[in-house]
Amino acid sequence: MTVETYNPNTIIPVSFTPKAVKHLASQVEKKKAKGIEFNIKESGCSGFKYLLELAFDPAEDALVYQLNEQLNLFISPKVMPLIKGTQVDYIQEGVNFRLEFTNPNATAHCGCGESFSVEQ
Template identity: 50%
Template sequence: MITKLNLQDKIWYGLTMTDAAARQIKKLVTSDPRMFGLRLSINHSGCAGFSYILDLITEPNKSDLVYEHLGAKLFVPLQVMPLIDGTRIDYIKIGLNYEFKFYNPKAQHACGCGESFSI
């Protein structure tokens, strides 16, 4: 018997943000009063299969899950949760630049440049 997975019934571990990530999200959002938060999603791309996408949003989708830390809001489409559940998001300095870094326990492989991952 095949059962259909109901994403609404799943208990998620969720996502966490470091203080640095939350501060940067708040900084991005407060630069434009129309912004509501950031949406984290994934896209099929890169040499490993998936890449993370961060977008400023003016309105959340009804199916988005909301994660909040220090007043920063991160919206995640329900359908991507199976691929990123348990991820910790940080904002770190690499060389002369700063970037969001994703620590995804479900990611099995990453490409050499670090731009994509596979499950």
């Protein structure tokens, strides 16, 4: 009989499509950042806005997840309940691109897609 150890800090709480990982990894490499910080802030008509920013000096309490060999993801524990289960995709249409967030915790979105709300 074998025993497996479960460590919740090793399971990535959000997912990224391969296109999103490739795009973000290239940005991190170009700017020589430590990775990407996934955060939210109060904003917009629905309450919260997603922030994916280059992490040059990530918060000390940030949880660190390795998305691939080149890309680390930093997430603050306080935003985890709001983003857990979110999928991030990279969408390119012609010369335009955007990151698209699909969050199972969101109860509403604003019309322009910039912000979301959750029941707390």
